[in-house]
Amino acid sequence: MKFKILLFTLITLPFVLCGQDLIRLSDLQKEIRAPGSVKVINFWATWCAPCVKELPFFEKVNQDNKDVQVLLISMDYDLDPNPEKVKKFIDRKKIKSKVVILAEENPNDWIDKIDKNWTGALPSTLIINPTSGKRKLVQGELKEGELEKLIDEISK
Amino acid sequence: MKNLMVLVTVALMGLAANPIKNGYEVGDVVTDFKLKNVDGKTVSLGDFKEAKGFIVIFDCNTCPMSRAYNSRIIALNKMYATQGFPVVLINPNAAEIAAEESFDEMKAHAKAHGYDFPYLYDESQETVRKFNPTNTPHTFVLNKTADGLKVAYIGAIDNNSRNGSKATKHFVDEAVNELLAGKQVTVTKTRAIGCSVKLKNS
Numbered sequence: 001m002k003f004k005i006l007l008f009t010l011i012t013l014p015f016v017l018c019g020q021d022l023i024r025l026s027d028l029q030k031e032i033r034a035p036g037s038v039k040v041i042n043f044w045a046t047w048c049a050p051c052v053k054e055l056p057f058f059e060k061v062n063q064d065n066k067d068v069q070v071l072l073i074s075m076d077y078d079l080d081p082n083p084e085k086v087k088k089f090i091d092r093k094k095i096k097s098k099v100v101i102l103a104e105e106n107p108n109d110w111i112d113k114i115d116k117n118w119t120g121a122l123p124s125t126l127i128i129n130p131t132s133g134k135r136k137l138v139q140g141e142l143k144e145g146e147l148e149k150l151i152d153e154i155s156k
Numbered sequence: 157m158k159n160l161m162v163l164v165t166v167a168l169m170g171l172a173a174n175p176i177k178n179g180y181e182v183g184d185v186v187t188d189f190k191l192k193n194v195d196g197k198t199v200s201l202g203d204f205k206e207a208k209g210f211i212v213i214f215d216c217n218t219c220p221m222s223r224a225y226n227s228r229i230i231a232l233n234k235m236y237a238t239q240g241f242p243v244v245l246i247n248p249n250a251a252e253i254a255a256e257e258s259f260d261e262m263k264a265h266a267k268a269h270g271y272d273f274p275y276l277y278d279e280s281q282e283t284v285r286k287f288n289p290t291n292t293p294h295t296f297v298l299n300k301t302a303d304g305l306k307v308a309y310i311g312a313i314d315n316n317s318r319n320g321s322k323a324t325k326h327f328v329d330e331a332v333n334e335l336l337a338g339k340q341v342t343v344t345k346t347r348a349i350g351c352s353v354k355l356k357n358s
Contacts (some may be wrong), residue, residue, distance in 0.1 A: 047220040048351060078317050078349045079224060106315045108325075111347040119290035121352035139290070140352045 022083060022103040023073075025110050031071065032114070032128065038068050038155050040147070041126040043114075045075045046089045050141040051123040055095065057147045062097040068151055070097040075122060077103050129154045179288020180296065182344040185304040189283040191246065191276035192259070194266040199274045201244070201298075201305060208240030209299040209308070209335060211328060214248040214289035215275075217265040218256050219351035222292045225313055226269055228320045229293065232313070232328060233273045241297075241332050245275040248284040248292065253354040281356055291350030297331045297341070308335055311346030 023031075032041065042058050044051035055072070062070040072095070074086045083101050090099050104110055111120045115137045118124055125142060127150050128135045134154050138146075180186055186201075193199045201210060211232055215222050233243035249257040259277045266275045278284050287296060297309035309331035314323035331341045 045349075049218075050352065050354075075349050079220060080318070106324075107317075107349045108312060108315055108327075108346040111349070118347075120347040120349045121291035122349060123352065 021100040022077075023100040025102065025104050025113065028073065028100075028102060029113065032126070033130070035130045036069065037130075038151060039071065039126075039128045039130070040068055040151065041071045041073060041128070043073050043075055043122055043124045043126075045079075045122055046085055047076070047079065048122045054123060054142050055093065057142055057144070058097055059095065061147060061151065065151070067155075072097050072099045074099060074101040077101055078107060127151060127154045132156075180286065180307050180310075182307050182310060182341075184307050186296075186298060186307060187286065188305075189278075191278050191283060193274045193276055194259075194263045194271070199244070199276055204242060206240065207242060207300065209297065209332070210305070211236060211241055211243045211332065212287070212296040212298060213243060213245050213293050213313075214284070214287065214296075214353070215245050215293040216247050216249050216254075216257055216351070217261050218254070219292045221317055221348075221350045224317050225293050225320075228313055230269065230271070235329070236332050237273065239332075239336060241336070243273045245271070245273065246278055246283065246287075247275065248278070248281070248287075248289050248294075249354040250281060250356040252356055257354070284353070284355070289353055291348065291352055293350065294353075295328050297328060297335070299335050308341045309344050312348035315346075317348065 032039070040058060040061060042051075044055065046052070058070050058072060061068055076086050081103070086099070086101055107120055111118055115126060117137055119139060121139050123141060125138045125147070126135065127138070136150055136154055138150065188201045190198050190200050201207070204210070213229060215225075215229065229243060229245070237243065247257055247262055251258040262275055262277055289296075293313060295309070295311060295313055296307055298305040299308040309327065311327055313326075313328045314320055315325040315327070316323035325343075327343055327346050330343065334341050
């Protein structure tokens with residue numbers, strides 16, 4: 001038992017130390033499918049200017065709408081696997097929403113497993129209602145107020 | 157008023173006859189274009205009489221993903237232009253949306269990187285809409301056939317954005333090599349993480 005705890009600690013230590021959760025594709029897929037409240041899943045990167053510009057929209061929903069679960073998936077790993085840059089960015093911008101880094105190589109193998117219509121362009125936002133099964137993928141930048149409208153539509 | 161009615165009717169008929177497609181797919185024949193190059197001259201694919209095909213890449217000045225692929229694009233042209241598959245770069249972004257994608261900025265970018273291949277500006281975005289690239293860089297390998305220039309591959313250059321030397325799949329190289337060997341392209345479509353294309357009025 002002690003060995004198991006030690007092993008668990010050793011495996012999870014790098015993730016804890018870096019301070020920013022790394023997530024594997026299979027866990028992200030579980031998260032996407034999990035029952036519960038309406039989810040807003042945004043795919044972004046620190047290097048993506050339009051992504052950074054629209055982050056406040058997600059922060060606002062995260063703060064104002066407790067019925068909606070906001071998840072920001074950083075796609076930075078592709079260009080820079082070191083989570084430090086993302087962590088610093090989150091601290092500097094004082095991001096309150098949950099942020100995880102998708103730690104997977106070779107995007108061509110998994111982009112369509114997140115959404116079959118996703119081209120891989122950033123930013124992209126997936127809005128899901130696990131109860132009704134409704135989902136909507138928005139590829140490209142959101143306009144002011146668009147996110148709230150989409151949440152209303154998917155929540156119905 | 158009557159003229160307007162005729163115009164609307166013709167426009168509607170046009171829509172019915174050409175259902176809106178989401179850009180070229182593999183196997184489609186592409187229409188040639190006439191676009192302004194960074195050297196001030198106009199470039200058409202038809203100008204390349206000796207070409208066996210093209211590596212058309214939608215790419216821009218500022219996208220970090222594009223920057224990561226810059227030297228790899230130059231290397232592709234070095235490798236394949238002499239074999240009949242020159243690289244042709246087109247900037248799909250509207251300068252109205254992103255000022256740093258203007259024609260002047262493109263000229264500076266091409267000069268700074270020593271591009272020895274066309275880097276084209278599509279002011280009307282007509283060509284961009286026909287190809288409908290979704291992110292930069294986005295590659296279309298075209299193959300010259302009796303029917304015209306056919307799309308043989310759409311997608312990423314390789315499977316490692318960070319480091320080309322660590323890529324285990326070189327999609328564009330593999331596609332062009334297969335075409336040069338007179339074979340069918342095995343992997344015809346791939347996806348990659350990239351910067352979304354900035355179209356006018358969208």
